[in-house]
Amino acid sequence: MKKLFGAMVIVLLWSACKFNNTKTLPIYGNRQAETKVVNGQTVTDTVYQTIPPFKFVNQYGDSISEKNLDGKIYVADFFFTSCPSICPVMQRNMLNVYNAFKGGGDVKILSYTIDPKYDSVPILKKYADKLGVAGNTWWFLQGKKDDTYRIAEKNYLVAVSKDSTVAGGYVHQGYFVLIDKEKRVRGSYDGTNQEQVAQLIADIKTLQTEPVTETTK
Amino acid sequence: MKLKVIACIGFFLVVLIISCQSDQEIEFKRYYSAGSLTYQIHCQNCHGVNGEGLNNLIPPLTDSVFLKTNKTVVACFIKFGLKEKITISGKSFNEKMPPNDLPPIEIANVLTYVTNSFGNKLGTINEQQVESYLSKCK
Structure with missing residues (x-):
């Protein structure tokens, strides 16, 4: 009897552990504490770094801003169509x-060109067609070069720069950056590594089940 | 006596053929394995681990008929790049391929690798052949 009871306790403990073990992804970037008064009580909250407002144009010539991504999970990367090295x-x-x-609608992909001078809207459209990309899941974005480089380094935490000594004229890291519904950076994956990209797909599914917190306005 | 002489000559011929073949085999393997490394460094990013290409952007390397009839120009594509439109497996491609200025021996290695992988089987393409192909580049 005692033994049975012991076994039951162990099973219960084990299942409890297992239950609490649902994965949450880390939140990257700077954070600060913000104190505010809610319902007469002083509450201190953590404010996370988020992707700031931006304005780019996609391959259809539509203007795309952060508002188009409200409530969406998305993956961002940086590329250029004439890139001979890691882009393919x-x-x-x-x-x-x-x-x-x-097929879903709540996940998007944004590929920002780091060579906006050459990668015009028609070039991006042609590129998307040839890649076999249609619809509005994957946007290829063109914008001012400074804006692109700033958002890459400051917000997506990816390094890009022009360098005439490397093939194609640009150095850039092949990261895929995962952004959650509240515009926070939740992961970055080596886009040239198939296993890491498989992990990214799994992590997006984790994010899809995550409830949206009320801390963001 | 006569029978012995014939047997000896026959044996000698057999040995000769076998040793010749294995020489060719060794040459093939040398080209092929060196080519697989060159492929990884210079070609794989775009054309893929299995020579599958990338949809309508980058042509696959699996069109055996194209490779067989275009060995000469393929050597030129590798060395000098490609700007014109080409048709592979019924699809047309017109993206630029960048030049890879490799020495003839490395082009021979990688050509041997590509033309004997991904479902292709064209045998060794050696350095001398590549030199003559390159001399005909436009």
């Missing part, structure tokens, strides 16, 4: 992400 590998892997979520 990245886009081949991003196609896996695209194929996993293209």
Whole structure:
């Protein structure tokens, strides 16, 4: 009898552990504490770094801002259409992400060009067509070069720069950055590595089940 | 006596053929394995681990008929890049391919690798052949 009871306790403990073990993804970037008064009580909250407002144009010539991504999970990367080095590998892997979520609607992919001078809207459209990308799941965005570089480094925490000594003329890291529904950075993955991209797909599914907190306005 | 001589000559011929073949085999393997490394460094990013290409952007390397009839120009594409439109497996491609200024031996290695992988089987393409192909580049 005692033994049975012991076994039951162990099973209960184990299942409790297992139950609490649902994965939450870390939140990246700077954070600060903010104290405010809610219902007469002073509450201190953590404010996380978020992607600030932006304005770019997609491959259809539509203007895209942060508002188009309200309540969406999205993956961002940086590329250029004439890139001979890591881009084809990245886009081949991003196609896996695209194929996993293209039917849904709450997941988007943003590929920012770091060569906006050459990558005009028609060039981006042609590129998307040839890659086999249609609809509004995956946007190829063109904007001012300074805006692109600033958002890459300050907000998506990815390094990009022009360098005439490397093939194609640009150095950039092949990261895929995962942004949650509240515009916070939740992960970054090596876009040239198939296993990491598989992890990204799994993490997006984790984010899809995460409830939206009320701390953001 | 006569029978012995014939047997000896026959044996000698057999040995000769076998050793010749294995020489060719060794040459093939040398080209192929060196080519697989060159492929990883210079070609794989775009054309893929399995030579699958990328939809309508980057052509696959699986069109055996194209490779067989275009060995010469493919060597030129590798060395000097490609700007014109080409048709592979019934699809047309017109993105630029950047030049990879490799020495003839490395082009021979990688050509041997590509034309004997991904479902292709064209045998060794050696350095001398590549030199003659390159001399005909436009």
